Structures are given as C-alpha cells and as structure tokens.
C-alpha cells in the first residue's frame with residue numbers, strides 16, 4: 066500500500082466475528098502489509114470470505130511484535146490460548162517473524 070494512504074477498511078475471517086462483536090477479541094496481529102492502520106482513525110470491518118460488513122472499529126494502537134515474543138497476554142486479548150494463537154498465526158503468516166499488534170475498540 067502507498068504509505069501516505071490511511072486504511073479505512075479491514076477484513077477478518079468470519080470465524081472471529083462473534084468474538085469481535087462481543088468484545089472478547091480486542092487485538093489482531095497482522096504482517097507488514099497491514100501495519101499502516103492509524104491510531105485515532107476508524108475502519109469499516111467486513112468478512113474476508115464474502116465481504117459482508119459487520120462493524121466499525123476504532124484503531125487504538127499499532128505496535129511491532131516478533132512472533133517469538135507473543136505471550137499469554139496477547140492470547141488473552143485474542144480470546145485464545147497462546148498455543149492456539151501461535152497456530153493461527155503460523156497458518157495465516159507462515160514463517161513471518163515481524164508482526165504488528167493492532168489494538169482496537171468496537172464503535173458500532
């Protein structure tokens with residue numbers, strides 16, 4: 066993405082929708098390509114599978130993290146065990162060590 070462009074949309078796998086809407090999942094971990102979300106902005110969120118919009122999130126922070134640094138606190142914010150979280154990330158971003166923790170709050 067052009068580094069001057071502020072992203073206004075984000076997609077999630079449908080299986081995480083319920084946890085996001087209930088407030089149980091308050092972070093997402095993304096790769097460099099999705100590290101340009103800007104704290105203080107809002108994004109329209111839709112499902113990756115069929116592009117169905119399901120909420121608006123306010124971006125609170127974007128912090129770099131190494132895969133090897135992921136801990137139980139990240140897992141708790143994902144509503145998963147650390148083992149589950151690492152497995153999910155390895156599936157989505159195989160072999161990627163440099164990641165970003167995007168924290169957000171549900172707006173509507």
Ligand SMILES: CC(=O)Nc1ccn([C@@H]2O[C@H](CO)[C@@H](O)[C@H]2O)c(=O)n1
Nearest residue numbers: 076077078081093094095113153154
């Ligand atoms: C659809 C799409 O473009 N990309 C992603 C990337 C990540 N995630 C979720 O964020 C957390 C950490 O990666 C886990 O809960 C992931 O499943 C997601 O739902 N969708």
